[in-house]
Each structure stands twice: as structure tokens, then as C-alpha cells.
Amino acid sequence: MRLFTQTIAAVIVASSPYVVHAGTVEDIAARNETFKAAFNSGDAAGVAAHYTEDATVLAPDAPLLEGREAIQGIWQAYIDAGVKELTLTTVTLEDMGASANEIGAFTLMAPDGNGGMVQAGGKYVIVWKTDASGVWHLHWDIWNSTP
């Protein structure tokens, strides 16, 4: 039965690049939840821990950033600038097996420069990868603003 299952799995993988893994949607949703919770509690290291070691972040008006240290730095900068109440909503998730591609929308509250806060938002693409233990990490992360 084990060999049979392996064979079937190989055939499925060979016939389609889109391998549906039970739990991928839920697992990535859970990772987005803890990412958001880390940011909203001001924990830039906790945010950075959601990325792969060699992740790339492509943030608006910033150079391309590689690696967790640089990534922690940009999230710390947003926290220090007073950005709060990040929300993340998945629009589309395509499961490619050991990677998954997500389109999402975000909102956040940012200082308006006059002592108040203003809501801003945008959209993002994340390329997720699983590590050796099957835990999903952001590998590429790019976003921009939506009017």
C-alpha cells in the first residue's frame, strides 16, 4: 500500500505542477495570522522569523532587501514610524507543492503627520516556501499601494 501510494503521488506530481496539499490554505492562513500578530505587537524579529533565511523583500521606495536581518530592519522601521493595525487578506493562493503563490490585500493605520492616524492599504504577492519541517515561510514578498 505504501509503494502504491508513493506511485500514485509520483504520477500526480508528474502530471500536474499544481500539487494540492491538504492543509496548505489553512497553514498559510495561520502563518499570515502570526505574522500580523507579531507586527501588531511591535515584534520585528517575530515578523522576520516568518521569512526564509535567504528571503527577498521588495518594498515600495526601498532597495531590494535580502536576508532576515535586512528584513527585520525594514519591519522595525515601519514599527518605529508608528504603523499599526496591519490586516492581511488572501485573494488567491496557488499551491505549487513546496512553494505557493499568494495574491493578497492589506490595510494598516499610519500617522498622518498631524498627530492623527490615517488608513492606507495595498496589495501584495508572496512566494511561500516550506522548510525541511514543512513549515511555510515567505520567500519573496512584494507590495504596493492601492488608492
Add this chain to the structure above:
Amino acid sequence: MRLFTQTIAAVIVASSPYVVHAGTVEDIAARNETFKAAFNSGDAAGVAAHYTEDATVLAPDAPLLEGREAIQGIWQAYIDAGVKELTLTTVTLEDMGASANEIGAFTLMAPDGNGGMVQAGGKYVIVWKTDASGVWHLHWDIWNSTP
């Protein structure tokens, strides 16, 4: 020999999500060249034809756009606004088989509002997919500015 080759192929696919296809790098480079040439000749329909029918474009300061008609519209708007001399440079390309993920950098010339032109640039992530004939099309396309 044919069965052996198929078996080996199945094992390779089953053991790694990163299927290397001969020609993918060159094929996508060629598609980026014709994309750029279409834009630089003012041919928004030619640009749009490089996308999948149900592609998504996530442009800065714009809502999420789906489908070739909407995508042609935004490229026509950039052409009408006087944007010229688009360049595209691939930074990283990860081949996933029937899809490929690209990080790249772009430059362009845009009107400066005073009768002159100014260079601007940024970075992008494209999720490419092959159609039934194996031709690569942009499926997701997101970019933002770099200072």
C-alpha cells in the same frame, strides 16, 4: 528507453518541485524582449498579448486588474502619459515547471512635468505560465518603485 525516461522524469519531478526545462531562461528572456519592444513602440495590445487571458496586474496606485482588456488599458495609459524607453532586467528566475517566478528590475523615462523627461525605475515580481503550446505568458505581474 522511453519508459525508463518517463520513470526518471517522474522521480525527478516527485523529488523536487524545481523542474529545470531547457530553454526556460532563454524563452522568458525572449518574451521580456518582445514585451519591451511592444511597449517601446507604443503597442499596448502587443504588450497585453504577453499576458495569460486571466492574468492579474498589480500596479502601484491602481486597483487590482484582471484580464487582457484591463491590462491593455493600463499599458495604454502609461503610453498615453508619455512613458518611454522601458528596460527589463531579470535578477532571479525560479523555474517551477509549467510556471516560473521572476524577480527583475526596470527603468523607464517619464515626463517630468516641465517639458523634459526623467528616469525612474523599480523592481518587479512576475509569475509566468506556459500555455498549451509551451509559450510563456505573464500570469501575475506586480511592481513598485526603487529610489
